[in-house]
Amino acid sequence: LALLETRCIGHECVPSICRWSSAPSLPTYFLHSSKMSEVEQAFRKFAIYGDTSASGNDMTGKNFSKMCKECGVMDGKAVTSTDVDIVFNKVKTKGARTITFAEFQQAMKELCSKRFKGKSPEEALQAVYSLIEGKEPGSVGTT
Secondary structure, three states: OOOOOEEEEOOEEEEOOOOOOOOOOOOHHHHOOHHHHHHHHHHHHHHHOOOOOOOOOEEEHHHHHHHHHHHOOOOOOOOOHHHHHHHHHHHOOOOOOEEEHHHHHHHHHHHHHHHOOOOOHHHHHHHHHHHHOOOOOOOOOOO
């Protein structure tokens, strides 16, 4: 099993080099579920949608909105397109036009409590991730 170096953001770890002194010393395969890699794969598929030059490392607001809509995070009642746009602009770096996967994770934390009211933050986040994992952009309406 190959071990990745990780960078910790809050309590989430992403591939890179860790700069946190309190970083867990467990091998990363104990820290990451397969769910997270499926969510990250979905993120990358939506990130490159409609842009042949995109790397898949960051996502535009348009693609973020598309992902939220197609995966059912945006339901039109608890979470609207306005909510999605506000959260996107809140988590992105000032002056940037895209969000990274780490910023995407922060956005999901913001949206999950609205989408799944009454659940604990952890349950709500898992519920949102279960909507996203394994999904890829649909091309409905394209010609």
